[in-house]
Structure formats: C-alpha cells, structure tokens
Amino acid sequence: MKRVFDLLLGLIAFIILVIPLVLLALLIKLTSKGSILYWSDRVGRNNEIFSMPKFRSMQTDTPAVATHLLSNPDQYLTSIGGFLRRTSLDELPQLWSIIKGDMSFVGPRPALFNQDDLIALRSQNGVYHLLPGLTGWAQINGRDELPIPQKVKLDVEYMQRKSFGFDLYVLWLTFLKVISGDGVSH
Numbered sequence: 001m002k003r004v005f006d007l008l009l010g011l012i013a014f015i016i017l018v019i020p021l022v023l024l025a026l027l028i029k030l031t032s033k034g035s036i037l038y039w040s041d042r043v044g045r046n047n048e049i050f051s052m053p054k055f056r057s058m059q060t061d062t063p064a065v066a067t068h069l070l071s072n073p074d075q076y077l078t079s080i081g082g083f084l085r086r087t088s089l090d091e092l093p094q095l096w097s098i099i100k101g102d103m104s105f106v107g108p109r110p111a112l113f114n115q116d117d118l119i120a121l122r123s124q125n126g127v128y129h130l131l132p133g134l135t136g137w138a139q140i141n142g143r144d145e146l147p148i149p150q151k152v153k154l155d156v157e158y159m160q161r162k163s164f165g166f167d168l169y170v171l172w173l174t175f176l177k178v179i180s181g182d183g184v185s186h
Contacts, residue, residue: 001164006105010098021092024055024084032078034060037093042110043119045131050102052110053093057081066112088178094134106167107133108155118148127155130162135174137161143177 014021025036038056041049062076070076077085084090097103103110110132111118122128137158138151146154158170 002104002167003101005164005167006098006101009105010095014095014099017092017095024089024092027080028055028078028084031080032056032059040064041113042132043113043115043128044102044110045129047119047123047128049113050097050110052097052102055084055090055093057084057090064112064114066115091134098134102132104131104133106135106158106170107131108136108158109133109139118151121148121152122155125152125156127152127159130155130159135170137170140170140173140177 028036034056036056037053038058039051039053042052044050057078058076058081059078063070067073074082081090094103098105107130108122108127111122119128136155138146138154141154142150158166
C-alpha cells in the first residue's frame with residue numbers, strides 16, 4: 001500500500017508541479033554556472049547507494065560533505081541557493097527518486113554516502129531496512145539542527161510507529177514546517 005501511495009502521489013505531484021519545476025530549472029540555469037540538478041550519492045534501503053537529484057543550490061566547487069560540516073556554508077550558495085533551501089524547493093526533483101522506488105515520501109532522510117557515523121548508528125539500530133524518505137519523523141522534530149544520535153533515536157521511533165496514518169500525519173506536519181520555514185539552517 002505504501003508503494004502504491006508513493007507512486008500515485010508522486011505522479012500527481014509531478015503533473016501539478018511540472019511548470020514550477022521547469023521555471024525553477026530555468027532560473028537556476030540563468031543565475032549560475034553548472035548543471036541544473038545536483039546528483040548526490042545517498043544511502044538507501046539496506047545501505048545500498050543510489051543517486052538522488054536535487055536542484056543545485058551550491059556552487060559547483062562545493063566539497064561533497066554535509067552542509068553542517070562546511071566552515072562557512074553560505075559562501076558556497078548560488079545567488080538563489082538560499083531561497084531554494086529555505087523553501088525546500090531544492091528537494092522537488094526527489095519526486096523522481098520516489099517514482100523510481102529509491103525513496104518514499106516518508107522515512108528516514110537518506111544519509112550522504114560519507115556520513116559513516118550516521119550510517120553505522122542506523123545500521124546498529126535496524127533503521128537501514130527502511131526506505132529513505134523525502135521527509136521523516138526526525139525532520140519534523142528538528143530537521144537540520146538535530147545531533148546524529150537524536151536523529152537516529154527519532155528514526156527508530158518512526159520505525160516502531162510506522163503506519164499509513166502516521167505517514168499522513170508526518171506529511172501534514174512537514175507541510176506546516178515547510179510553510180513556516182522552521183528548522184532550516186541554510
């Protein structure tokens with residue numbers, strides 16, 4: 001049922017958002033050098049690596065590390081990168097990963113391939129069996145500000161509470177967080 005929901009909602013969202021997606025792509029192309037999309041190697045279900053697309057919000061020479069590990073992340077933002085991140089519009093291309101089946105709408109956010117501490121802790125707690133999500137329980141309970149042990153604790157809580165109803169609740173809370181801009185650091 002979760003896969004059918006993801007596929008149907010993903011296709012509907014893509015159809016509804018196709019014009020804004022094209023406009024954002026044009027805006028990115030006109031305001032910075034480089035590709036429109038940034039393909040990030042991420043850790044998926046069972047710790048398998050997959051490529052996850054995002055609208056590029058950083059300069060092309062930005063190191064491939066988690067944003068919070070950069071000494072001054074703002075120096076790497078494109079002219080519209082801050083806006084894309086604050087509004088979470090940079091995440092829209094992940095609809096492709098949901099439609100493809102690499103991600104779900106709700107689950108633990110996929111770790112970067114080099115976030116060894118997060119990957120190890122998720123593996124130790126069985127979270128690695130879950131399909132990663134566009135949003136998750138940890139995202140609505142702190143988003144970028146959470147330390148890794150707290151993030152994994154919330155991922156485990158999601159794993160234990162996982163249901164269609166809970167996913168709908170997480171999606172609703174995500175919508176409210178995105179609208180308010182709550183918890184976004186860059």
